[in-house]
Amino acid sequence: MRLEIPARSNGQPYEAYIFDCDGTLADTMPLHYRGWQRLVADYGATFSEDLFYSLGGTPTERILEILRDEHGLKIVDVPSVARRKEEYFLEMLHEVKPIDAVVAIAREAHGRLPMAVASGGLRRYVELTLDFIGIRTLFDTVVCFEDCARAKPFPDPFLEAARRLGVAPEGALVFEDSHLGVEAATAAGMQYVFVPREAGDAREFGR
Numbered sequence: 001m002r003l004e005i006p007a008r009s010n011g012q013p014y015e016a017y018i019f020d021c022d023g024t025l026a027d028t029m030p031l032h033y034r035g036w037q038r039l040v041a042d043y044g045a046t047f048s049e050d051l052f053y054s055l056g057g058t059p060t061e062r063i064l065e066i067l068r069d070e071h072g073l074k075i076v077d078v079p080s081v082a083r084r085k086e087e088y089f090l091e092m093l094h095e096v097k098p099i100d101a102v103v104a105i106a107r108e109a110h111g112r113l114p115m116a117v118a119s120g121g122l123r124r125y126v127e128l129t130l131d132f133i134g135i136r137t138l139f140d141t142v143v144c145f146e147d148c149a150r151a152k153p154f155p156d157p158f159l160e161a162a163r164r165l166g167v168a169p170e171g172a173l174v175f176e177d178s179h180l181g182v183e184a185a186t187a188a189g190m191q192y193v194f195v196p197r198e199a200g201d202a203r204e205f206g207r
Contacts (some may be wrong), residue, residue, distance in 0.1 A: 001100075001101045003047060003102065003175075003193055004046055004196065005054070005103050005105070005193065006173075006191055006193065007189065008191065009170075010047070010171075012171075013143045014171045014172065014173045015113070015114075015167040015168070015172065016113055016114045016116070016162065016165045016167040016173070017100065017105070017106070017114075017116075017172070017173050017174075018077050018107055018116045018117075018118050018158055018161045018162070018165075018173070018175070018194075019106060019116070019117050019139075019174075020041060020117070020171050020174075020175060020177060020178070020181050021117050021121060021130065022121060023056060023099075023153065023164050023177035023195065024099065024175050024176060024177045025117070025133070026097075026098060026099065026132075027096060027098070027190055028089075028096050028129060028174060029056070031047065031092045032052075032089055032117070033052050033090055034088075034090065035089040036063075038053055039084060039085045039088060040067070040073065040087050042084075043052050043073050043075075044162075045071070045073055045075070051201070052070035054065075056178030056179070056180060057120055057152045057179075058120065058151070058152075059120045059132070059183075060082040060085055060086065060121075060122070061078050061079065062151070064073070064082055065078060071190055074081070075157065077119070078126075089125065089129070092181065093128060093132055094132075094173070098135065101195075102195055103135055105108070105175070106138050107137065107138065110138045114140050114167065115144060115193060116139055116140060116141045116142065116164060116165055116167075117141075117143065117161075118140050118143040118144045118157040118159065118161040118174075119142070119157070120144075121145060122144060122145050122146065123142070123144040123145060123147075124130040126142060126144050129143060139153070140165060141161065141164040141165065143157050143161045143164070147160055148160055149206075151179070152180045152184035153181075153183035153187065155169075155187035156184075156185050157184065157192055158174060159188050169189045170189050170190065172188075172190050173190065173191050173192065174188075174191070174192040174193070176191045176192055176193070176194060177196070182194060
């Protein structure tokens, strides 16, 4: 699989690349889904795959609030339950693989363009994921849930990444796998490359 880089709207080269992490650089989404299934099963309920992927890019605590308020999950301490879910994910981290088509772009641009990761995940888990697939050193900065007052679909994570990289928002190209992330990139005034879910399918692309 090869992802196409769109021409910049003004015809000039891009000044920076900004990447989401889960589902974009790292094929973590199936692992996160298994973690969510296990967590929701603790409450005697189920979590459909369609609902999970519709919430792509949503911070863990916000997903728990949605499950509590809209789906009747009897969660009392959201931060504590969020930590439990992430610990379930960490138990499977050894299974994570890079999404080769996206990582290849980051490797090719390393040293040529400033690059950032902008994720809705907690810093500990994002950095562990990047370390595990051996690419954290490719990036000049990593923006995580703790760094912004508002998460995707608000533009704040991408705007903060551009600020740290020292580029105007319109000069950055975003790589995203979620519709919330695409909405955030658009709100930030950035062009984007949408990474389809199938990009992480090793069977499809011969990893």
